Amino acid sequence: MTAAGTRTDGALAGVGLLDRERIVARPGFNRWLVPPAALAIHLCIGMAYGFSVFWLPLSKSLGITASTACPDLTLASALFTTTCDWRVADLGWIYTLFFVLLGSSAAIWGGWLERAGPRKAGVVSACCWCGGIILAAIGVITHQLWMMWLGAGVIGGIGLGLGYISPVSTLIKWFPDRRGMATGMAIMGFGGGAMIGAPLANLLMNSFKTDSSVGVWQTFIVMAVIYFVFMTGGAFGYRIPPAGWRPEGWTPPAAKSTMITTKHVHLSNAHRTKQFWLIWAVLCLNVSAGIGVLGMASPMLQEIFAGSLIGLPDVGFAQLDAGQKASIATIAAGFAGLLSLFNIGGRFFWASLSDKIGRKNTYYCFFVLGIVLYALAPTFAGMGNKALFVLSFGIILSMYGGGFATIPAYLADIFGTQFVGAIHGRLLTAWATAGIVGPVVVNYIREAQIAAGVAPGPTLYTGTMYILAGMLALGLIANALIRPLSDKWFMSDDEVAALQAKSAAVNAGPTGSFGIGTGGLDAKAMLAWAVVGIPLLWGVWVTLRATFALFG
Numbered sequence: 001m002t003a004a005g006t007r008t009d010g011a012l013a014g015v016g017l018l019d020r021e022r023i024v025a026r027p028g029f030n031r032w033l034v035p036p037a038a039l040a041i042h043l044c045i046g047m048a049y050g051f052s053v054f055w056l057p058l059s060k061s062l063g064i065t066a067s068t069a070c071p072d073l074t075l076a077s078a079l080f081t082t083t084c085d086w087r088v089a090d091l092g093w094i095y096t097l098f099f100v101l102l103g104s105s106a107a108i109w110g111g112w113l114e115r116a117g118p119r120k121a122g123v124v125s126a127c128c129w130c131g132g133i134i135l136a137a138i139g140v141i142t143h144q145l146w147m148m149w150l151g152a153g154v155i156g157g158i159g160l161g162l163g164y165i166s167p168v169s170t171l172i173k174w175f176p177d178r179r180g181m182a183t184g185m186a187i188m189g190f191g192g193g194a195m196i197g198a199p200l201a202n203l204l205m206n207s208f209k210t211d212s213s214v215g216v217w218q219t220f221i222v223m224a225v226i227y228f229v230f231m232t233g234g235a236f237g238y239r240i241p242p243a244g245w246r247p248e249g250w251t252p253p254a255a256k257s258t259m260i261t262t263k264h265v266h267l268s269n270a271h272r273t274k275q276f277w278l279i280w281a282v283l284c285l286n287v288s289a290g291i292g293v294l295g296m297a298s299p300m301l302q303e304i305f306a307g308s309l310i311g312l313p314d315v316g317f318a319q320l321d322a323g324q325k326a327s328i329a330t331i332a333a334g335f336a337g338l339l340s341l342f343n344i345g346g347r348f349f350w351a352s353l354s355d356k357i358g359r360k361n362t363y364y365c366f367f368v369l370g371i372v373l374y375a376l377a378p379t380f381a382g383m384g385n386k387a388l389f390v391l392s393f394g395i396i397l398s399m400y401g402g403g404f405a406t407i408p409a410y411l412a413d414i415f416g417t418q419f420v421g422a423i424h425g426r427l428l429t430a431w432a433t434a435g436i437v438g439p440v441v442v443n444y445i446r447e448a449q450i451a452a453g454v455a456p457g458p459t460l461y462t463g464t465m466y467i468l469a470g471m472l473a474l475g476l477i478a479n480a481l482i483r484p485l486s487d488k489w490f491m492s493d494d495e496v497a498a499l500q501a502k503s504a505a506v507n508a509g510p511t512g513s514f515g516i517g518t519g520g521l522d523a524k525a526m527l528a529w530a531v532v533g534i535p536l537l538w539g540v541w542v543t544l545r546a547t548f549a550l551f552g
Contacts, residue, residue, distance in 0.1 A: 048095070082142075289438065296439075304381050
């Protein structure tokens with residue numbers, strides 16, 4: 001980088017195609033090209049939320065029209081059986097592994113990402129996520145559940161973690177003047193991935209379905225190829241700003257940039273406070289309830305409302321023929337997409353509301369309203385009222401998404417901003433834990449109910465809804481116990497000043513826009529936005545169409 005802020009040709013000598021040094025922006029680059037690159041990755045990995053569309057077809061991968069059940073099947077034997085169809089609960093562990101590995105890999109490799117750069121992280125994410133799905137397809141072909149767990153769950157989960165954090169980190173650097181908007185765009189993409197992926201998967205499965213195949217492994221391969229193209233395209237679209245870069249005409253607010261009079265907790269002390277663990281519990285319990293529903297959204301709607309989804313209110317799920325089940329599966333995929341739409345909207349709505357009413361009060365809303373809606377869900381199901389049932393879960397999922405968008409600000413309120421990014425990374429272990437608790441509660445209670453002779457219908461999920469309401473009640477208590485930190489936990493003014501001096505030394509040198517980041521939504525930027533915007537609009541259209549079918 002020269003004094004004028006441009007790179008010399010020699011700076012690229014010996015630099016690899018994926019290296020961080022390769023993607024430092026040059027004069028003329030438009031920063032509005034970065035958000036669609038980030039969305040290209042997040043919309044793909046966000047399909048993790050929509051994997052429930054595969055559970056019922058996979059539970060009949062051998063029997064095709066009906067499950068080949070084995071009464072003595074255990075979780076251990078299900079991993080290796082080639083003669084018994086898998087139970088939905090066995091398949092649900094893939095969903096659990098997604099979020100366990102997402103949280104773990106984000107915490108473990110977050111520092112590596114900062115050194116390696118977002119392009120390399122994006123490519124590795126694409127290889128893991130798409131390669132894992134292909135390995136899962138092989139597992140379907142060979143009927144080996146352990147291979148599906150390893151492929152989609154473990155390897156794919158690592159890809160989720162790397163893909164999740166790389167856009168957020170990059171966009172914050174490009175939009176210091178609009179950080180909330182920037183991170184919201186990326187997180188919106190992750191929340192909206194299922195809105196595109198779930199109906200696409202259902203469309204592909206119906207196309208590939210034959211008398212000897214439920215069409216899942218073919219769908220896995222096609223989607224893996226599509227996702228790899230989009231994710232690598234997004235990774236190669238990444239650029240990072242040079243040192244000292246600022247948006248044209250923007251100056252950091254002096255009152256917010258000085259840390260000398262602002263209190264901050266050091267990273268090494270944050271986890272020693274009870275407030276950290278109370279916020280950890282708040283996030284874990286809120287996410288556990290929401291993630292459990294997301295993981296079973298498609299089967300839940302099909303089994304509860306069954307024939308009423310296609311105008312046959314007196315026909316139960318077991319009495320539907322193959323064609324009718326295919327029809328309601330399409331509607332259920334739309335339901336999963338609709339929840340994704342609420343998930344997206346909630347991330348903006350609740351985070352914005354928290355600026356006005358405070359983070360603690362926002363979480364009070366999540367828990368109180370969530371308890372009421374979970375408690376009423378069995379009543380809505382028993383009444384056969386699809387509108388109230390769907391609306392209640394839409395609101396629940398909006399609060400699930402809102403919880404993710406609000407928690408970084410909650411941490412900043414309690415611990416200050418100096419180490420909030422690193423503290424947030426550690427707090428994501430709550431997400432990993434919720435990825436186990438939520439799906440296990442929903443899946444295994446369902447299996448216990450079926451084993452007890454409960455037929456698919458509204459009563460199959462009644463106990464589950466009350467347990468999830470109880471989990472939110474625990475979250476409400478944890479949130480009520482959060483108090484401001486004692487002064488003993490905060491860094492002294494001298495310690496903050498020393499950190500400020502180190503930051504100033506690192507950033508010493510010319511500052512300015514260097515002709516980078518300008519251009520706004522020019523033709524090139526609009527084309528990039530169209531690449532991700534058209535699939536997103538298609539997902540919205542399919543979701544709304546399925547919604548009309550749901551209530552028609």
